[in-house]
Amino acid sequence: MSKVVGIDLGTTNSLVAYVKDGAPVVIRDKGGDALVPSVVSASEDGTVFVGREAQRRLLTDAARTVYSVKRFMGKGLEDVRDEASLLPFRVGGDAGGVVRIGLGSREFTPPEISAFILRDLKHRAEAFFAEQGEIDNEVDRAVITVPAYFNDAQRTATRDAGRIAGLDVMRIINEPTAASLAYGLDKRHSGLIAVYDLGGGTFDISILRVEDGVFQVLSTGGDTHLGGDDIDLLLMHKVLAEIGWSQSAEKVQEIRRDVIQAKWDLSEHDETQLNGKRFTRAEFETLIRPIVDRTLEPCRQALNDAGLDAARVDEIVLVGGSTRIPLVRKLVGALFGKTPHSELNPDEVVALGAAVQADILATGNREMLLLDVTPLSLGIETMGGVMSKIIMRNSTIPATGSEMFTTAVDNQTAVDIHVLQGERELVADNRSLARFRLRGIPPMPAGLARVQVHFQIDANGILSVTARELRTDIEQTIEVKPSYGLTDDEVERMLLDSFEHAEADFSARLLIDARNEAESVIQATEKTMRSPEFAGIAAHDLAAGEQQRIESALAALKAVLGGDDRDLIHDKMHELNDATKHLAEVAMNRSVQAALSGRHVNEM
Amino acid sequence: MTSPATSFPGSPLQICKDCGGGAPVDAHFCPQCTKILSIGRHGDYFSFLGLPRKLNVEQNDLEQRFRGLSRQFHPDYFFNAPPPERRASLERSSYLNDAYRTLKNPASRLEYLLQLEGVMAGGPGRGTGAPGKEEGASKQVVPPDLLEEVFALNEELDEVRDMRASGTAPDALKARLERAREPIETKRAAHEAQLDELFAKWDALLERGAPDAERRPVLEALRERVLERNYITNLLAGIEREMSENV
Numbered sequence: 042m043s044k045v046v047g048i049d050l051g052t053t054n055s056l057v058a059y060v061k062d063g064a065p066v067v068i069r070d071k072g073g074d075a076l077v078p079s080v081v082s083a084s085e086d087g088t089v090f091v092g093r094e095a096q097r098r099l100l101t102d103a104a105r106t107v108y109s110v111k112r113f114m115g116k117g118l119e120d121v122r123d124e125a126s127l128l129p130f131r132v133g134g135d136a137g138g139v140v141r142i143g144l145g146s147r148e149f150t151p152p153e154i155s156a157f158i159l160r161d162l163k164h165r166a167e168a169f170f171a172e173q174g175e176i177d178n179e180v181d182r183a184v185i186t187v188p189a190y191f192n193d194a195q196r197t198a199t200r201d202a203g204r205i206a207g208l209d210v211m212r213i214i215n216e217p218t219a220a221s222l223a224y225g226l227d228k229r230h231s232g233l234i235a236v237y238d239l240g241g242g243t244f245d246i247s248i249l250r251v252e253d254g255v256f257q258v259l260s261t262g263g264d265t266h267l268g269g270d271d272i273d274l275l276l277m278h279k280v281l282a283e284i285g286w287s288q289s290a291e292k293v294q295e296i297r298r299d300v301i302q303a304k305w306d307l308s309e310h311d312e313t314q315l316n317g318k319r320f321t322r323a324e325f326e327t328l329i330r331p332i333v334d335r336t337l338e339p340c341r342q343a344l345n346d347a348g349l350d351a352a353r354v355d356e357i358v359l360v361g362g363s364t365r366i367p368l369v370r371k372l373v374g375a376l377f378g379k380t381p382h383s384e385l386n387p388d389e390v391v392a393l394g395a396a397v398q399a400d401i402l403a404t405g406n407r408e409m410l411l412l413d414v415t416p417l418s419l420g421i422e423t424m425g426g427v428m429s430k431i432i433m434r435n436s437t438i439p440a441t442g443s444e445m446f447t448t449a450v451d452n453q454t455a456v457d458i459h460v461l462q463g464e465r466e467l468v469a470d471n472r473s474l475a476r477f478r479l480r481g482i483p484p485m486p487a488g489l490a491r492v493q494v495h496f497q498i499d500a501n502g503i504l505s506v507t508a509r510e511l512r513t514d515i516e517q518t519i520e521v522k523p524s525y526g527l528t529d530d531e532v533e534r535m536l537l538d539s540f541e542h543a544e545a546d547f548s549a550r551l552l553i554d555a556r557n558e559a560e561s562v563i564q565a566t567e568k569t570m571r572s573p574e575f576a577g578i579a580a581h582d583l584a585a586g587e588q589q590r591i592e593s594a595l596a597a598l599k600a601v602l603g604g605d606d607r608d609l610i611h612d613k614m615h616e617l618n619d620a621t622k623h624l625a626e627v628a629m630n631r632s633v634q635a636a637l638s639g640r641h642v643n644e645m
Numbered sequence: 646m647t648s649p650a651t652s653f654p655g656s657p658l659q660i661c662k663d664c665g666g667g668a669p670v671d672a673h674f675c676p677q678c679t680k681i682l683s684i685g686r687h688g689d690y691f692s693f694l695g696l697p698r699k700l701n702v703e704q705n706d707l708e709q710r711f712r713g714l715s716r717q718f719h720p721d722y723f724f725n726a727p728p729p730e731r732r733a734s735l736e737r738s739s740y741l742n743d744a745y746r747t748l749k750n751p752a753s754r755l756e757y758l759l760q761l762e763g764v765m766a767g768g769p770g771r772g773t774g775a776p777g778k779e780e781g782a783s784k785q786v787v788p789p790d791l792l793e794e795v796f797a798l799n800e801e802l803d804e805v806r807d808m809r810a811s812g813t814a815p816d817a818l819k820a821r822l823e824r825a826r827e828p829i830e831t832k833r834a835a836h837e838a839q840l841d842e843l844f845a846k847w848d849a850l851l852e853r854g855a856p857d858a859e860r861r862p863v864l865e866a867l868r869e870r871v872l873e874r875n876y877i878t879n880l881l882a883g884i885e886r887e888m889s890e891n892v
Contacts, residue, residue, distance in 0.1 A: 211724065212721075252708070252712060253712055253716075255712045255715060255716065257712070398721075401721055402721060402724040402725075403724075403725075405722060405724070405725065407716065407722060410715060410716055410719055410721060410722075411721070412715055412719070436742065436746055437742040437745065437746065438742070439720065439735055439738050439739040439742065440739055440742050440743060440746075441739045441740070441743060497735075497739065499720070499735065500719075500720045500721065500735075500738075
């Protein structure tokens with residue numbers, strides 16, 4: 042049997058997971074890394090790189106490297122113009138059409154860029170299954186997650202990305218709902234859960250009731266343009282204001298890398314260095330407070346929509362890397378009046394849940410059931426540019442709605458319909474999903490035809506439309522022109538194209554693996570040497586010259602990392618491993634002792 | 646196709662598209678071949694959930710039925726089934742979700758019942774269970790019980806607008822609007838009490854199988870209350886709008 046997997050296609054990082062013996066597991070590379078940075082880069086010769094390698098290329102070839110593509114899914118050029126100016130890659134496209142992103146010398150739509158990432162995850166999983174000795178290691182079916190607050194165009198774009206990557210997308214599910222599944226707040230538990238998901242680019246809040254193994258979403262809210270990226274931007278502005286705004290794209294990426302590191306440091310420590318200066322957690326919190334505050338209003342709205350007081354919520358689950366920030370935990374805890382859960386890795390929990398759902402679909406396992414809702418109301422344009430709602434937001438999906446249309450002039454045989462999504466009164470303030478034309482209405486006097494248009498939102502939260510003229514019982518033909526999406530033909534063509542443009546070949550892949558592994562060793566070493574307790578270790582436990590040996594091995598590995606010699610990278614990596622063996626033991630012993638004596642490592 | 650003519654009281658059968666056998670109109674699975682039935686002829690939201698047409702619904706019971714039926718025919722559990730069964734599961738789940746949403750809320754439940762009993766336009770055929778357009782016209786007529794309040798309120802709102810135009814402080818305007826809201830809120834409370842009484846009356850009639858002649862006047866009274874409530878809601882929304890002008 043071919044394999045099914047769950048995929049978290051994130052703004053910053055993506056992951057793949059599967060179910061083994063009834064429990065979900067994240068698939069890691071040889072270096073133990075589960076996260077694939079959602080970065081795609083093209084070299085001069087057209088070779089496409091994904092993940093860590095592409096991320097490295099941000100520092101050397103920023104203009105040919107694309108990141109945060111999730112922010113562009115299902116969008117038109119006019120939606121993203123402001124943001125695009127801040128990014129190193131080209132963002133273009135026709136007015137009123139789908140966005141196009143320059144990758145090297147070619148142009149791709151956001152679903153095609155996402156498909157590169159999905160294909161990489163597919164290969165990663167296939168390599169993993171092959172190594173496990175599975176006879177059929179092909180991964181051809183997947184559940185992919187999206188932010189709960191994604192609209193129809195964004196969901197459809199995600200499904201298209203899966204298809205372009207050669208995956209049968211079994212289901213699109215919402216990230217917070219997936220997280221609740223992974224938390225295993227299943228049959229043994231019942232009650233009300235709030236899932237607060239602050240990722241790299243998007244924010245979601247979902248309120249669920251869990252009863253008899255049924256995970257029923259009561260309401261959902263969010264902001265598809267709010268996340269860790271916004272925090273990084275604030276910090277980058279701070280640094281650029283200090284050093285001057287006119288910098289090369291590569292320098293800007295270097296600053297971006299440094300501010301992200303500083304942000305991470307401040308989740309664990311009270312202060313760090315940024316741009317060569319002391320930067321405290323208190324300063325950081327003052328700076329980002331407005332961003333965190335923006336997440337609280339959707340929380341209140343979701344509680345209100347569910348008809349609940351914050352105090353009624355039994356458990357709070359935190360999802361997304363940005364929930365590691367202490368200020369986020371503090372404010373969310375204060376809003377709900379209780380301490381949020383944090384047992385599972387907030388980066389991995391969504392992929393785990395997606396794997397559980399993939400397993401349910403593939404095996405028919407009936408232990409659990411997800412009942413999700415549509416995040417936004419669906420409607421059509423009526424007279425005077427006003428939206429008439431047909432399916433209300435927070436309706437459990439699948440859901441249906443219908444509307445009756447008639448003709449305005451004698452012998453009219455077609456009617457134009459404009460489908461919208463959103464909560465506002467006026468058409469212009471809502472999202473245009475599609476325009477379509479009902480054809481083949483039998484000629485009759487004006488006002489006599491009765492065309493029933495039927496809207497169906499399926500379990501993916503994706504809309505389909507059918508229509509029937511009731512007097513003659515004739516099914517109408519519908520031509521849907523998605524406002525910001527791809528037609529089926531386009532998706533088909535992109536799938537074929539993707540076969541022609543081969544990715545990095547096998548040996549290039551091995552080289553990339555070696556670099557990734559080496560990079561994790563470098564990171565681990567640097568992290569230890571940066572830690573507050575390192576000075577103590579160096580003074581008391583390390584032999585004379587030991588720190589110098591580690592530093593020179595580190596420098597040697599860094600020097601060969603960018604080269605193409607895989608064996609050389611391996612050799613230098615082993616040398617560094619040998620050099621740090623003693624240090625690792627000492628650091629380990631210290632933290633064990635600290636744990637045994639009940640003291641925090643930082644206090645030592 | 647769902648249409649007002651969906652439930653023929655005289656012919657309680659639907660046909661299984663798979664084996665051609667007959668099944669009770671409110672069955673979800675074919676008694677002969679056990680396959681999930683596609684939504685052809687079916688009952689109403691109440692009978693679909695196995696509930697009587699009562700206006701007081703026990704919330705926990707409704708939730709439990711909803712979860713139980715979801716577990717029977719959610720599309721997740723028909724993922725590997727042949728296309729006709731997949732379609733049937735999608736249709737049946739959608740109908741279940743629409744039924745649950747409509748019956749969960751007392752206001753939409755009442756309007757649905759009135760449509761079902763033929764005393765209110767809109768028709769139960771509409772998948773959303775939302776009130777029909779035809780009703781819009783009758784909303785414009787002021788219910789006789791509200792004439793006095795509407796008169797007073799309109800005068801008050803006119804004055805507030807004049808005061809705003811002549812530059813009165815927002816706080817003073819707000820206080821007036823708060824005062825104007827009071828009699829309407831009182832009316833609403835009385836209205837809720839009347840509704841509770843009528844709900845109980847309807848449920849009792851249903852329980853003892855009272856004839857149509859006895860039910861009709863209760864339905865008519867309920868319909869009057871719905872129109873009145875829609876009107877009260879509009880009045881309160883009007884005050885709310887005026888308040889937000891203030892800031």
